[in-house]
């Protein structure tokens with residue numbers, strides 16, 4: 001099946017007389033005929049549903065679809081993007097371990113890595129993803145167990161050099177994790193470029209309608225977890241009568257462990273109803289992403305030519321420093337998010353945003369309605385101009401997320417706001 005067809009048909013094949021649309025199985029429990037069949041489920045000798053924290057038919061169908069879209073061997077859906085990132089790394093890291101992350105990552109991920117993991121005894125080194133490989137290698141330690149980056153960084157909009165990061169990881173026999181939220185598998189499939197594990201906040205484009213928080217971890221199935229560095233996967237798990245994941249589950253060792261151990265113990269499971277919404281969103285992902293890209297390119301070209309704009313970052317513009325990486329890894333398109341700077345600073349940026357009519361002010365990005373955010377007066381409002389600049393944000397920075405409205409309406413709203421600013 002081609003990508004568009006998988007968006008509609010992967011993961012759920014109704015039988016004779018079954019509902020055409022993926023049903024919501026709103027049940028926490030499942031019933032069995034004998035204690036023996038239940039025992040086999042608990043010993044992981046048979047697969048089946050026994051409790052919705054671990055697996056649910058609606059969620060499983062979506063997981064199968066997401067694995068098919070990314071080209072992975074299995075997926076685990078979680079209650080949010082944050083819990084997906086948390087579980088993905090915790091599945092192989094423990095106290096005393098270290099990992100490397102690009103410094104251009106989502107703010108919530110930064111907090112998780114720099115503070116919460118640190119309290120758990122897991123140490124991170126943030127690196128400049130544009131540094132040469134030889135420089136990046138200096139961050140590797142004997143206890144380094146993972147390398148992490150975002151395909152398109154939120155909010156910096158930098159594009160990851162997959163080849164360089166994959167080489168950094170694989171030369172040291174450690175896995176390469178990619179947060180593919182902003183690109184979506186429609187525009188970029190990180191497994192084709194050396195990634196081992198892919199993560200998404202499905203809250204963004206995959207749901208696409210801003211109705212359900214969610215996350216997913218997808219296993220590429222190619223990393224050799226039995227290379228001596230990952231005892232969590234290659235040594236017996238006493239909680240399952242000494243099962244060894246790499247031996248029993250082969251290519252799906254990593255994702256099986258994430259489910260049967262971490263989801264069992266930590267429990268950030270998605271609601272079946274939210275899995276239904278996610279599936280509904282995925283059905284139209286290709287159509288929406290093409291339109292997000294088309295609109296964002298028009299909007300970026302328009303913003304670029306405004307006299308009150310000091311700077312714009314959108315890797316789809318040939319002048320953008322990320323354009324070459326975009327052409328290499330995302331040849332067919334990008335997300336709808338654009339970052340730009342109103343030259344006159346904080347007050348002028350606020351004035352421009354307050355003048356918007358169709359475009360709404362939201363602490364959100366990446367859904368079908370165009371929205372905008374001003375970090376200096378919202379997410380970062382406690383910071384002085386100097387502190388903002390140190391964090392890589394300028395007082396006039398605006399993050400604009402282009403939706404799928406008719407571009408003429410978006411452009412005319414932006415134009416009237418620029419007129420108010422200049423007039």
Ligand SMILES: *Cc1c(COP(=O)(O)O)cnc(C)c1O
Pocket residue numbers: 080081082083106108109150154179181182200201202203204213214215
């Ligand atoms: C939003 C986001 C997350 C966190 O996801 P939630 O669903 O909000 O928990 C992680 N990574 C990226 C790139 C994001 O944009």
